[in-house]
Amino acid sequence: MDFLKNQRLGMRSVSLAGSMRDGIQNDYLDRARVRVPSELVRAPRAPVATTSLDLADTFSQPAAPPIFDDASSAADDVLSYRSSSLGLPGGMSAAGLSAELHQSMHSDNAAPRDVTHELPDVFERALGTTDGSGASDKQFFVLSAAGKPVFTMHGQEELVMGLMGIVHTVVNYFRISGSSLNSLVTSMGSSGQSTAQRFVFLDRPPLLLMAMSAREESQHDLAQQLDFLYSYFVSSMSRKQLSRLFARRENFDLRSFLMPADFDTLHHICDSIANSLRPELLVGALRCLPLRKSVRQSLHTLMLRQLQDADPTDVPKGCLLYGLIVAPGGQLCSVLRPKGHTLHTTDLHLLFSLVFDRFQNLQPDQELWVPVCFPKFNSSGFLHCYIKLLPRPGDDLGHATALPDIVSVGSHTASTAASRQPSFDVPMPNEEAAKRPRCALVLISAQKEGFFAMKTLAQNMLADLEARNLLKYLYVSWDTPFSMASIPAPLVNHFIYKSKRHVQYYAPPTTAWVNQFSNDSSSSTNADSTHDGISVNTKENYYKTLMRYYSHIRANAVAEDGKPFNRSTISFVRWTTEPQTADTNGFVHGPTIVTGVAWLTSSFELYLVCNNGETDRNAVLGSAKNIVSWCRRNESRLFVHDGAVF
Amino acid sequence: MLQFKLVLLGDSSVGKSSIVHRFVKDSFDEFRESTIGAAFLSQTIKLENEPDVTIKFEIWDTAGQERYKSLAPMYYRNANAALVVYDVTQADSLAKARSWVEELKSKVSDKDLVICLVGNKVDLCEDGSEPKAVEKEDAESYAAEHGLLFHEVSAKSGSGVSAVFQQIGSKLYAQKKDSLAASSQQRNTVNVELQRPSTNDATSCCS
Numbered sequence: 070m071d072f073l074k075n076q077r078l079g080m081r082s083v084s085l086a087g088s089m090r091d092g093i094q095n096d097y098l099d100r101a102r103v104r105v106p107s108e109l110v111r112a113p114r115a116p117v118a119t120t121s122l123d124l125a126d127t128f129s130q131p132a133a134p135p136i137f138d139d140a141s142s143a144a145d146d147v148l149s150y151r152s153s154s155l156g157l158p159g160g161m162s163a164a165g166l167s168a169e170l171h172q173s174m175h176s177d178n179a180a181p182r183d184v185t186h187e188l189p190d191v192f193e194r195a196l197g198t199t200d201g202s203g204a205s206d207k208q209f210f211v212l213s214a215a216g217k218p219v220f221t222m223h224g225q226e227e228l229v230m231g232l233m234g235i236v237h238t239v240v241n242y243f244r245i246s247g248s249s250l251n252s253l254v255t256s257m258g259s260s261g262q263s264t265a266q267r268f269v270f271l272d273r274p275p276l277l278l279m280a281m282s283a284r285e286e287s288q289h290d291l292a293q294q295l296d297f298l299y300s301y302f303v304s305s306m307s308r309k310q311l312s313r314l315f316a317r318r319e320n321f322d323l324r325s326f327l328m329p330a331d332f333d334t335l336h337h338i339c340d341s342i343a344n345s346l347r348p349e350l351l352v353g354a355l356r357c358l359p360l361r362k363s364v365r366q367s368l369h370t371l372m373l374r375q376l377q378d379a380d381p382t383d384v385p386k387g388c389l390l391y392g393l394i395v396a397p398g399g400q401l402c403s404v405l406r407p408k409g410h411t412l413h414t415t416d417l418h419l420l421f422s423l424v425f426d427r428f429q430n431l432q433p434d435q436e437l438w439v440p441v442c443f444p445k446f447n448s449s450g451f452l453h454c455y456i457k458l459l460p461r462p463g464d465d466l467g468h469a470t471a472l473p474d475i476v477s478v479g480s481h482t483a484s485t486a487a488s489r490q491p492s493f494d495v496p497m498p499n500e501e502a503a504k505r506p507r508c509a510l511v512l513i514s515a516q517k518e519g520f521f522a523m524k525t526l527a528q529n530m531l532a533d534l535e536a537r538n539l540l541k542y543l544y545v546s547w548d549t550p551f552s553m554a555s556i557p558a559p560l561v562n563h564f565i566y567k568s569k570r571h572v573q574y575y576a577p578p579t580t581a582w583v584n585q586f587s588n589d590s591s592s593s594t595n596a597d598s599t600h601d602g603i604s605v606n607t608k609e610n611y612y613k614t615l616m617r618y619y620s621h622i623r624a625n626a627v628a629e630d631g632k633p634f635n636r637s638t639i640s641f642v643r644w645t646t647e648p649q650t651a652d653t654n655g656f657v658h659g660p661t662i663v664t665g666v667a668w669l670t671s672s673f674e675l676y677l678v679c680n681n682g683e684t685d686r687n688a689v690l691g692s693a694k695n696i697v698s699w700c701r702r703n704e705s706r707l708f709v710h711d712g713a714v715f
Numbered sequence: 716m717l718q719f720k721l722v723l724l725g726d727s728s729v730g731k732s733s734i735v736h737r738f739v740k741d742s743f744d745e746f747r748e749s750t751i752g753a754a755f756l757s758q759t760i761k762l763e764n765e766p767d768v769t770i771k772f773e774i775w776d777t778a779g780q781e782r783y784k785s786l787a788p789m790y791y792r793n794a795n796a797a798l799v800v801y802d803v804t805q806a807d808s809l810a811k812a813r814s815w816v817e818e819l820k821s822k823v824s825d826k827d828l829v830i831c832l833v834g835n836k837v838d839l840c841e842d843g844s845e846p847k848a849v850e851k852e853d854a855e856s857y858a859a860e861h862g863l864l865f866h867e868v869s870a871k872s873g874s875g876v877s878a879v880f881q882q883i884g885s886k887l888y889a890q891k892k893d894s895l896a897a898s899s900q901q902r903n904t905v906n907v908e909l910q911r912p913s914t915n916d917a918t919s920c921c922s
Binding site for chain 1: 739740747749751752754755756782783786789
């Protein structure tokens, strides 16, 4: 795994008239620009070649309309690409690079290799210890402006206090010298580490946040992650209260003010950023539950009707601000909103993590009334959220039984149950059934006295949902997601499709791939298997690996500020490793070749990771095209369009 | 069926939510997350001494944390009963409970408000893992002095929990009976609703 090649090739995708196609090859290199990110060429033992061809102005771009209007013109896009040999502009010491690139461009022609479903992990895991010492390939610190520790992802605050002191000193040094420190990267090779560590700082007085990553994440991505962490602090206590706490005493110890549950939630957030497949932050979009168009429309109409038909004495006008139906894992189903207002995705991510991570033990017959500050909506005030889980059809949770005799002591949390997707039909023991993940109804009001109005509204909505059988549709949709097989994208392991207009993304379920991954790696990793066959450890590894591919793929297609290089870009990333020697079982594995694609246009973003061994770029582009047209065809199923507007 | 509103108050992590869950679900969770804001639950019981009387408690389980204190008045304002909870292993929590009792006495105009002082976590003292920081007699005499009901309970083992709600239910029912009798003498109407009509529909969605 040490020999890591990373080749990048950015390309322009445009609609071209058929007659122009033949001329493309020569136009290709007009303004090619070679960019060699320094962090990628540092490894003495790992020759890494990275090229980026910025072909922004090579083609004439038909003006404003989206890149293509229908699926068939998407095909033109892809067809317009021709593989060609590349020359490099003079004046750059890139002769070696050129050769490298040339060779890799022709690696398509090499002997056919086996294409497998598995997704190998080509990344170094040298630092992957989380033994509490604070050493890891990912770390978050939060400290106060005065340098007091507030939160650390790994390790005890007492143990990392010294490190935090250093961070504080370094940041203040740069502040004194008049510049602000945003990011710094360590050189490779120090203390036996072969990967560079990147430190990113976010100064949000009275808090100072720092992220460390040895996963080659970009500064922009890490800054996004820090901003989300900061947003949690604001959401839980509002910026006003936060600054007031520190206004009295600069050396205020925020830890004494936070609840244990706050730390749990912060750990949850860090964990979901670092170890799970939650590309929300990476692509800056929301996830939706795929639903039939008619079902989604019925949900919208129903919520709207209940709001408009409500008795104004029970539900005063203007009491409700937003109404949301959300499926487990924060997948939006339906939204009810005032005209001209939408909630920021960060605010919704925070809300969803509150509902589905914080309230894991929430029971369907419980109703919550929770003050939440939505940082992007209004960072100095609170809104009040009525939260209720939607019962599954067939739920029989002894609601009215008075003190049953059986004493059951359940002490485990629902975290494992929530991550599984149980089949809809299989009857389950009561305890298990009660822990199956449930959709939630969230009604947001600006009035702290609004609980009973929201409760009435929620009850009416719920009764209507049940009467129209919509709860059943909702849960059937959740229990039976689209399978990858229904998406005509052979050779693709996983993808993320973001519709920019909706600010929402779709990613296929991973269950099947997780199985494959765990089979593949069970021989090499010491995973502690759980009884359901999928070891948590390997699933986590799969998610981590996939996220790491995605963040690389994305980083290769966007500038440091997170904006795409061009209005329209296709960028390839290929990871290769040398053939390995026989493993412990005596099997010799072939070389690993993983191809990733980012395709960014003004209307969508597509990121995909191919199966190991897939090298035919045209086939990959064909799959990419298929995914895009599939997603466009199913747009009304995959995304919430406007919601119900009142 | 009579409906009464009940609110739980007390310092953070004294076990308010655990008591409610023992009462409503008869279950206990060692690792309960702390409450944010407030949770609303309901539970119906039959009075032991009056078997044909059913009482539905609508329960506000509030967050004990200081930062949510400003929200508390909206939860206790229309309450018929308040459970003020302290932790028998934490002397501080009784002081906090006293301040809640004072607040209730001064802010709630309803003279019929039933306040019950509840010492939780007695199981910790019984199995010897924690010393008892609040003696039963001390708390009991404080409760008697201020006209509070008093109980020691364990949400973990369940001991004493249902007795709390039984006693509150009986007391509220006795009050209700008097006022019902009084009002039926004055007017010939039977008003089962209390001061504030409940917005909670008896045919709840999740039954």
